Amino acid sequence: MKSLFQKISFRIWLPFASALALLMILALWYYPNQQERLFRENKENQLRELAKTVALGVELSLKSNDFEGLKKTVDFVSGTAEFEFVAILVNDSATNKKSVFISYPETSADSILARNEELHVYESYPFNAPDFKGEILIASSKQRINQLVSDLNRPIYIFLPFVLLISLILFFALARRISQPIEKLTKAAKELEGENYDVVIEKTTQQDEIGELRNAFSSLKDSLVEQRERNRQLTLGLEDEIKARTADLQDAQVKLLEAQKVAKIGHYEYFFKTDQWESSNELNDILGVVPDFEFTLAGWNDLVIEEDREYMMNYYLDLLAQKKPFQHDYRIKRPKDGQIRWISGLGQIKSDADGSPISFAGTMQDITERKLAEEEIKRLSLVARYTSNCVVITDVNRRITWVNDSLVQLSGYSFDEIVGNTPKMFQFEKTDPQTKQYIKERLERHETVNTEILNRGKHGNEYWLDLNIVPILNEKNQLSGYIAVEADITERKNANEALRKSQEQLKKINETLEQKVLENTKKNLDLSKSIVEQEKLATIGEISAGIAHDLNTPLGAIKVGTESVMFTFEGLMQNLVAKCTDEQRLYALEFAKTRKVEIYVGGLQLIRERKEMSIALERLYGAARTDLNSIAEHLVKCRISSDETEVIEKILSYDNAIDLLELIYNVQIIGNLLDTIKTSVDKASKVVKDIRSFIKTETSIDRSRINLHDNIQTVLSIFNYELKRNVQLVFDVDQRIQIDGYDIKLFQLWSNLIKNAIDAMDGHDERKLVVRSELHDRMVDIIVENTGPEIPHDIVDKIFKKFFTTKQAKGGTGLGLSIVKNVADEHGAKIQVKSANGRTRFTITFRDPYLM
Amino acid sequence: MISLLIGVNVHSVKAQSNPVQVIGNQVGFSSNNLKEIKQIFRGKYSRWPDGKSVTIVLPAPKTNGADAMAEFIYESTMSAVQKYWLSLVFQGRASPPVFLDDDTDIINYIRKTPGAIGVVSNSAQNIPKELLISVSR
Numbered sequence: 001m002k003s004l005f006q007k008i009s010f011r012i013w014l015p016f017a018s019a020l021a022l023l024m025i026l027a028l029w030y031y032p033n034q035q036e037r038l039f040r041e042n043k044e045n046q047l048r049e050l051a052k053t054v055a056l057g058v059e060l061s062l063k064s065n066d067f068e069g070l071k072k073t074v075d076f077v078s079g080t081a082e083f084e085f086v087a088i089l090v091n092d093s094a095t096n097k098k099s100v101f102i103s104y105p106e107t108s109a110d111s112i113l114a115r116n117e118e119l120h121v122y123e124s125y126p127f128n129a130p131d132f133k134g135e136i137l138i139a140s141s142k143q144r145i146n147q148l149v150s151d152l153n154r155p156i157y158i159f160l161p162f163v164l165l166i167s168l169i170l171f172f173a174l175a176r177r178i179s180q181p182i183e184k185l186t187k188a189a190k191e192l193e194g195e196n197y198d199v200v201i202e203k204t205t206q207q208d209e210i211g212e213l214r215n216a217f218s219s220l221k222d223s224l225v226e227q228r229e230r231n232r233q234l235t236l237g238l239e240d241e242i243k244a245r246t247a248d249l250q251d252a253q254v255k256l257l258e259a260q261k262v263a264k265i266g267h268y269e270y271f272f273k274t275d276q277w278e279s280s281n282e283l284n285d286i287l288g289v290v291p292d293f294e295f296t297l298a299g300w301n302d303l304v305i306e307e308d309r310e311y312m313m314n315y316y317l318d319l320l321a322q323k324k325p326f327q328h329d330y331r332i333k334r335p336k337d338g339q340i341r342w343i344s345g346l347g348q349i350k351s352d353a354d355g356s357p358i359s360f361a362g363t364m365q366d367i368t369e370r371k372l373a374e375e376e377i378k379r380l381s382l383v384a385r386y387t388s389n390c391v392v393i394t395d396v397n398r399r400i401t402w403v404n405d406s407l408v409q410l411s412g413y414s415f416d417e418i419v420g421n422t423p424k425m426f427q428f429e430k431t432d433p434q435t436k437q438y439i440k441e442r443l444e445r446h447e448t449v450n451t452e453i454l455n456r457g458k459h460g461n462e463y464w465l466d467l468n469i470v471p472i473l474n475e476k477n478q479l480s481g482y483i484a485v486e487a488d489i490t491e492r493k494n495a496n497e498a499l500r501k502s503q504e505q506l507k508k509i510n511e512t513l514e515q516k517v518l519e520n521t522k523k524n525l526d527l528s529k530s531i532v533e534q535e536k537l538a539t540i541g542e543i544s545a546g547i548a549h550d551l552n553t554p555l556g557a558i559k560v561g562t563e564s565v566m567f568t569f570e571g572l573m574q575n576l577v578a579k580c581t582d583e584q585r586l587y588a589l590e591f592a593k594t595r596k597v598e599i600y601v602g603g604l605q606l607i608r609e610r611k612e613m614s615i616a617l618e619r620l621y622g623a624a625r626t627d628l629n630s631i632a633e634h635l636v637k638c639r640i641s642s643d644e645t646e647v648i649e650k651i652l653s654y655d656n657a658i659d660l661l662e663l664i665y666n667v668q669i670i671g672n673l674l675d676t677i678k679t680s681v682d683k684a685s686k687v688v689k690d691i692r693s694f695i696k697t698e699t700s701i702d703r704s705r706i707n708l709h710d711n712i713q714t715v716l717s718i719f720n721y722e723l724k725r726n727v728q729l730v731f732d733v734d735q736r737i738q739i740d741g742y743d744i745k746l747f748q749l750w751s752n753l754i755k756n757a758i759d760a761m762d763g764h765d766e767r768k769l770v771v772r773s774e775l776h777d778r779m780v781d782i783i784v785e786n787t788g789p790e791i792p793h794d795i796v797d798k799i800f801k802k803f804f805t806t807k808q809a810k811g812g813t814g815l816g817l818s819i820v821k822n823v824a825d826e827h828g829a830k831i832q833v834k835s836a837n838g839r840t841r842f843t844i845t846f847r848d849p850y851l852m
Numbered sequence: 853m854i855s856l857l858i859g860v861n862v863h864s865v866k867a868q869s870n871p872v873q874v875i876g877n878q879v880g881f882s883s884n885n886l887k888e889i890k891q892i893f894r895g896k897y898s899r900w901p902d903g904k905s906v907t908i909v910l911p912a913p914k915t916n917g918a919d920a921m922a923e924f925i926y927e928s929t930m931s932a933v934q935k936y937w938l939s940l941v942f943q944g945r946a947s948p949p950v951f952l953d954d955d956t957d958i959i960n961y962i963r964k965t966p967g968a969i970g971v972v973s974n975s976a977q978n979i980p981k982e983l984l985i986s987v988s989r
Contacts (some may be wrong), residue, residue, distance in 0.1 A: 061941070065864070065912055065951035067941045067948025071944070071948055072946075132931075
């Protein structure tokens with residue numbers, strides 16, 4: 001029962017229904033009673049009014065003789081439902097008693113006068129007519145009135161329960177209408193509570209509170225779903241963030257390990273309680289521990305070299321007692337290989353929450369290299385400080401940052417007076433301006449300086465220095481300053497001056513001789529220039545055979561081609577042209593334009609094609625023609641295939657088809673020969689052009705943009721004959737590379753390198769020449785590598801010197817590589833030579849190439 | 853009633869020196885005896901033999917001929933006549949008479965009302981002959 005009530009939403013509808021039922025019960029009690037009371041009062045009033053009306057009717061009938069009105073009045077009174085009787089009572093003046101004059105309907109006077117109140121309700125009203133006074137008595141039946149009351153209340157007794165029932169039903173329906181959405185919403189809320197967000201809560205257009213509640217709940221659910229999605233996204237974002245952070249952490253861990261490895265640093269933790277320490281793999285590698293190494297305090301102390309062992313143990317114990325951090329460099333002897341290594345140890349005590357020491361943790365770094373470098377620097381510093389030469393160190397702006405004692409003594413300035421100034425502080429009016437300019441230019445190009453200069457000290461003392469300045473480049477090849485080593489050559493200079501003066505005295509004596517010396521010098525210079533030219537000519541001479549071959553081949557082809565054309569043309573003019581019509585000649589010319597014959601086609605291919613053509617012709621013409629084999633042969637010669645039916649039918653439509661095919665073939669042959677001649681002429685032109693480029697005597701004054709691939713290829717073309725004949729060439733220079741330079745001079749550079757390579761490989765079994773490029777860091781390397789004999793180490797430094805040659809027997813001038821060096825210098829390029837493993841490699845490095 | 857209508861002779865009441873004259877319009881007879889006339893005026897009949905309603909027309913109290921009429925017809929006073937008619941009408945036993953103030957009104961009313969029968973004074977003038985009813989004793 002309880003659940004039944006709960007199902008019908010007991011709490012919602014019952015209070016309303018109870019209130020309504022109570023109201024209805026009250027209405028059932030109050031309303032009929034009130035109605036009866038009012039009805040009875042009304043009836044009494046009505047009865048009184050009727051009596052009054054009848055009395056008035058009597059008065060009027062007697063006063064005005066209006067008996068018709070009386071009749072109507074009596075009819076009206078007697079027409080009421082509860083009417084019992086009406087009577088006219090008159091007073092008997094003698095007895096002073098009332099008597100019944102007349103009654104309607106006729107009723108006994110006794111019963112009228114007796115007034116039975118239980119049965120009737122009575123009302124009377126007096127009248128006063130002339131000669132006639134009395135009163136009107138009118139009686140109504142109580143029984144009928146009660147019946148009327150009952151009839152009056154009956155609908156109420158029926159209607160109100162009916163209304164109550166209908167109301168209860170309506171309340172119940174209304175309650176269901178209210179409770180059902182609430183039940184649904186409650187169910188949906190429980191679903192949402194159970195994280196089932198698929199539950200559907202549709203919005204409604206109802207404008208009542210339930211509709212608003214439903215819409216609000218739907219919005220709440222949407223908001224929940226949205227919030228959940230946001231939470232999910234946030235969670236996913238957090239997960240991604242965690243993943244990313246984890247990956248970063250792992251990455252950082254890997255980098256840390258790598259950094260530790262690179263920095264040769266490892267960590268450890270020594271636990272006091274167990275007398276054991278744990279260490280990273282990197283630290284184990286640094287310490288060179290062996291498998292049976294004991295990771296104890298004693299084990300660590302045993303690692304320390306013997307002479308420091310006691311000191312380091314005391315150091316450790318002292319700082320432990322004072323609770324100070326460990327920070328000390330010391331040497332160990334690695335058990336693994338016995339190497340002595342420098343270790344930089346760091347560490348400190350770790351305590352628990354109570355402050356009791358539990359472990360000692362820190363890092364150890366292998367600083368052997370640094371220590372060695374520091375010792376080296378220390379030694380070099382000592383050298384710099386105490387050398388008799390002056391040493392000056394400047395920053396990139398040439399401001400002096402350090403000088404040694406020798407310069408202080410020589411210049412007379414104190415260290416503090418010098419530092420912060422530039423070396424110009426030592427220069428004065430006698431210092432050679434050209435020397436200053438030379439130094440300036442070289443330093444601007446970050447080049448070494450080696451010169452002599454006259455300086456002046458603080459106290460006016462003049463002194464000559466043999467000056468060597470070296471730019472200091474860091475690991476990124478960037479300028480970080482300069483270091484100058486200056487030797488005091490004043491005495492030597494003074495001696496030279498004395499000598500010069502003596503020589504001046506001799507000068508006059510030897511004037512003629514000196515003139516001759518000058519003349520000879522000039523001759524030597526001319527000779528030198530001549531030798532350079534001779535070098536070039538010698539190169540030309542040496543490659544002339546190849547050039548001749550390169551020219552001879554196309555010229556020979558041109559000659560043969562020309563003769564063949566003449567021969568073929570002659571045959572054409574004598575026979576074939578005359579046998580063919582103008583239309584056929586035109587057809588032959590047009591056909592030959594589009595179809596080239598292949599002169600060298602033959603053998604099995606020709607036989608197979610001829611057979612296929614014969615089968616095709618047999619299919620087309622059958623026994624209609626007897627010359628099909630001959631025609632097939634001609635068609636195949638003219639490179640007409642068996643599936644070109646239209647062409648074949650066109651040609652065979654002529655009676656002199658064979659003559660036409662001969663004409664076509666000869667025209668094709670002439671076309672081929674002319675192509676060959678043109679190709680040969682182009683080849684010869686290129687050879688001549690390349691030679692002209694190479695032997696141009698005029699010097700290019702203006703630098704221009706040079707494509708290195710084309711420049712080198714021109715030189716290779718010059719050496720084409722020899723390369724083809726003797727050498728396996730690998731040419732792989734990037735076609736995009738360009739530099740600013742002088743093309744003729746670069747020709748000289750490449751030709752000398754290539755010529756030397758070819759000469760060097762002469763007589764070797766493996767003759768391979770590689771010319772290739774490598775781009776890196778705004779620079780390009782051109783590598784010329786050959787498989788000739790290696791250059792002995794003792795002469796590698798000399799090969800670029802003028803007149804140094806290893807080919808005296810072959811007439812070498814010793815200028816080739818000197819020219820290479822000069823040309824490279826003019827282009828700001830560097831040359832490196834590496835000769836090993838049967839390979840000799842020249843690397844010319846150009847800066848700032850362009851990539852087009 | 854039918855027997856009354858058959859064989860009734862018309863006599864002039866005036867000729868016999870009745871205190872009042874009886875007149876009627878299409879009442880089915882022109883003469884009748886006094887007893888019957890009294891019965892008619894006391895409301896015994898509500899309809900004439902031909903179906904017309906009986907309308908009694910009397911002189912109003914205190915008018916010329918009223919008392920004479922009460923005396924002659926009802927053998928009473930005019931006040932008693934009123935009470936008589938009051939009791940009849942009260943009980944619905946008869947249609948009430950028409951009381952008019954003078955003879956001319958009574959004559960005109962009867963002339964215009966078929967079935968009407970009334971009483972006028974002996975001094976009444978210009979009574980149409982066809983209305984006159986002779987009353988024999």
